[in-house]
Amino acid sequence: MSLDIIVCVKRVPDTETRVRFSDGARMIDSEGVKYIVSPYDEFALEAAFRTTEAGGEGKVTVITLGGEESLETLRVALAAGADAAVLLRVRGSVTMDGLATAKTLAAELKTREEPLVLFGVKAGDDDQQQVGPMVATLLGRPCASSVTSFEVHEGTVRCEREVEGGTEVVELDLPAVVTLTKGAFELRYASLKGIMAAKRKPLEVKDADLPEARLTVERLDYPPERAEGRIVGEGVEAVPELVRLLRDEANVL
Amino acid sequence: MGDVLAIAEQKDGKIRSVANEVVTVAAAVAEGLGGSAHALVLGGDGVGEHAGELGTFGAEVVRVGEEAALESHVPEIHAAVIAEVVASHDYTAVLFAATAVGKDLAPRVAALVDAPLASDVTHLEVNGGRLVGIRPIYGGKLMARIGFETSPAVVSLRPNAFGADGSPASGRVEPFTPAIPDEVRTRVVDFRSAEAGAVDVSEATVIVSGGRGMRGAENWGLLEDLRNALGPGTALGASRAVVDAGWRPHSEQVGQTGKTVAPRLYFAVGISGAVQHLAGMRTSQTIVAINKDPDAPIFSVADYGIVGDVFEVLPRLTSEIAALRAEG
Numbered sequence: 001m002s003l004d005i006i007v008c009v010k011r012v013p014d015t016e017t018r019v020r021f022s023d024g025a026r027m028i029d030s031e032g033v034k035y036i037v038s039p040y041d042e043f044a045l046e047a048a049f050r051t052t053e054a055g056g057e058g059k060v061t062v063i064t065l066g067g068e069e070s071l072e073t074l075r076v077a078l079a080a081g082a083d084a085a086v087l088l089r090v091r092g093s094v095t096m097d098g099l100a101t102a103k104t105l106a107a108e109l110k111t112r113e114e115p116l117v118l119f120g121v122k123a124g125d126d127d128q129q130q131v132g133p134m135v136a137t138l139l140g141r142p143c144a145s146s147v148t149s150f151e152v153h154e155g156t157v158r159c160e161r162e163v164e165g166g167t168e169v170v171e172l173d174l175p176a177v178v179t180l181t182k183g184a185f186e187l188r189y190a191s192l193k194g195i196m197a198a199k200r201k202p203l204e205v206k207d208a209d210l211p212e213a214r215l216t217v218e219r220l221d222y223p224p225e226r227a228e229g230r231i232v233g234e235g236v237e238a239v240p241e242l243v244r245l246l247r248d249e250a251n252v253l
Numbered sequence: 254m255g256d257v258l259a260i261a262e263q264k265d266g267k268i269r270s271v272a273n274e275v276v277t278v279a280a281a282v283a284e285g286l287g288g289s290a291h292a293l294v295l296g297g298d299g300v301g302e303h304a305g306e307l308g309t310f311g312a313e314v315v316r317v318g319e320e321a322a323l324e325s326h327v328p329e330i331h332a333a334v335i336a337e338v339v340a341s342h343d344y345t346a347v348l349f350a351a352t353a354v355g356k357d358l359a360p361r362v363a364a365l366v367d368a369p370l371a372s373d374v375t376h377l378e379v380n381g382g383r384l385v386g387i388r389p390i391y392g393g394k395l396m397a398r399i400g401f402e403t404s405p406a407v408v409s410l411r412p413n414a415f416g417a418d419g420s421p422a423s424g425r426v427e428p429f430t431p432a433i434p435d436e437v438r439t440r441v442v443d444f445r446s447a448e449a450g451a452v453d454v455s456e457a458t459v460i461v462s463g464g465r466g467m468r469g470a471e472n473w474g475l476l477e478d479l480r481n482a483l484g485p486g487t488a489l490g491a492s493r494a495v496v497d498a499g500w501r502p503h504s505e506q507v508g509q510t511g512k513t514v515a516p517r518l519y520f521a522v523g524i525s526g527a528v529q530h531l532a533g534m535r536t537s538q539t540i541v542a543i544n545k546d547p548d549a550p551i552f553s554v555a556d557y558g559i560v561g562d563v564f565e566v567l568p569r570l571t572s573e574i575a576a577l578r579a580e581g
């Protein structure tokens with residue numbers, strides 16, 4: 001089975017980056033921050049490539065909602081193998097209100113024909129884990145979340161989901177939405193040829209309206225420092241003291 | 254106004270203990286808002302049998318929808334029924350547990366009732382008459398204080414981050430007949446359970462996690478022995494290096510691209526403590542690290558550490574803990 005696929009990707013700070021905010025600010029300081037394609041979105045992209053390759057045809061289109069800087073994220077996806085890209089350009093920045101993001105993405109998706117839309121299970125910045133199922137609900141399409149792998153059949157997509165206590169297999173009627181968690185695949189590296197070819201692929205920029213956020217970040221803080229820990233000792237001799245501390249001091253045994 | 258709805262998750266017809274936490278938080282928040290806490294239980298026949306017990310944790314009303322179609326978790330059906338209950342009353346907040354099921358349902362319900370959602374919240378309070386939450390972002394590197402501009406607010410609560418507070422009381426059970434959507438385009442066709450009796454990391458109160466320092470899948474018996482000594486409710490976890498090497502399944506991975514956990518006790522065994530691993534476990538109550546490298550970053554978050562070889566330390570630790578538990 002071959003079909004056209006959309007992958008929604010987000011530009012987020014590299015997981016290794018130290019994120020800081022300037023005093024009193026509600027947003028992080030982007031100074032010196034390296035940005036990447038959100039890790040789960042990379043899994044979704046690779047899953048899309050494998051599906052279209054196995055089918056022998058079918059196009060992969062990547063969509064992102066963000067500022068002008070998100071063009072860079074789309075170029076990375078094009079270089080890795082996506083066929084086309086769309087930037088839904090917003091003034092200012094996207095917010096933590098995932099429903100606002102979902103409404104804007106859904107409005108674009110409504111105008112398109114692709115029967116399968118892939119998301120990362122959660123974005124590496126806000127960790128909200130919500131945009132995919134929200135978009136599906138707004139479009140009235142079935143959705144499977146936390147999927148590790150899927151297969152497209154005539155009119156359906158069969159997904160393996162990671163759930164508590166095991167693996168669930170669900171079948172969705174197409175058109176459908178799937179959110180990807182880490183499966184067996186890592187995003188391929190962009191080849192030099194891919195990078196060159198990316199320059200000639202269609203990259204569309206559309207101005208988009210983002211509804212006002214109804215969930216607002218009032219303040220950012222660093223997480224509470226964990227109380228200074230201690231090295232109980234070295235080697236096997238330290239074990240009885242560790243067990244005593246766990247029982248009498250930490251009260252966890 | 255001011256009423257709060259707690260979605261009480263069930264599994265195999267039994268209300269899960271995580272629901273007690275959600276109801277406890279709902280009751281505390283409702284009190285601050287001058288309203289009362291309601292709980293919602295959905296499932297197949299008999300699921301409502303013990304529903305009144307949620308009153309112990311502060312639910313004044315327990316709404317129970319029993320229907321064969323709700324027995325298995327078809328998210329389209331559950332979300333539609335929950336949304337209908339949310340729309341039937343003026344709730345200020347709707348609370349889910351941020352479990353696999355809750356994280357799947359909450360966004361669908363939020364979209365159906367057109368309400369914003371804050372996921373995986375670790376603190377929720379009423380401040381100046383308004384609901385305010387705190388949630389970790391950037392893999393736990395920052396904490397964001399969130400305000401809700403509209404009502405209802407949908408919130409999912411990180412399991413184990415809140416306690417469950419009981420006092421003898423019983424909730425008023427109100428059965429209702431859920432309207433089941435007739436067109437469903439999602440079918441659950443199979444379920445393969447993990448190892449029998451195994452506890453999932455996201456549900457465990459104690460976790461024993463192994464890293465590359467364990468050297469190979471064949472050494473996991475040592476971690477299983479420690480898990481067994483620690484008793485029921487203990488799960489095995491793993492670092493990504495271990496999952497990538499194929500020693501353990503991804504379902505056990507803790508961290509930024511794995512699960513986020515907050516157990517009472519977390520053992521990091523032969524794990525270096527990379528930021529992406531810490532992202533998944535730094536809100537654990539007590540952290541124990543065993544590593545032969547005294548400079549391993551895991552020691553900077555550990556409450557207790559032993560610098561040593563896991564192959565020497567683990568057997569002794571298992572036997573000491575087993576002996577302690579045998580004493581009772």
Ligand SMILES: Cc1cc2nc3c(=O)[nH]c(=O)nc-3n(C[C@H](O)[C@H](O)[C@H](O)COP(=O)(O)OP(=O)(O)OC[C@H]3O[C@@H](n4cnc5c(N)ncnc54)[C@H](O)[C@@H]3O)c2cc1C
Pocket residue numbers: 015039463464465466467491492493494495506507508509510511512522523524525526527528529530533543544545546549561562563564
């Ligand atoms: C986008 C992205 C996402 C990621 N997501 C995750 C994630 O979700 N979870 C995760 O865990 N990682 C994640 N990682 C990987 C992470 O950066 C680390 O590579 C990984 O956590 C390392 O695993 P480890 O601690 O088991 O291995 P290592 O870093 O190799 O550490 C092994 C440790 O074992 C110790 N050791 C060795 N032998 C012994 C012995 N005999 N006795 C005692 N100690 C011993 C060593 O001193 C060392 O500290 C991610 C990385 C990226 C880039």
Ligand SMILES: Nc1ncnc2c1ncn2[C@@H]1O[C@H](COP(=O)(O)O)[C@@H](O)[C@H]1O
Pocket residue numbers: 008009010038040041063064065066094098101118119120121122123124126127128129130131132
């Ligand atoms: N601004 C955005 N543009 C495109 N896709 C997005 C955006 N924000 C979130 N997504 C998608 O939704 C997924 C889940 O994001 P979240 O619900 O914010 O954790 C991400 O992995 C992306 O696939």
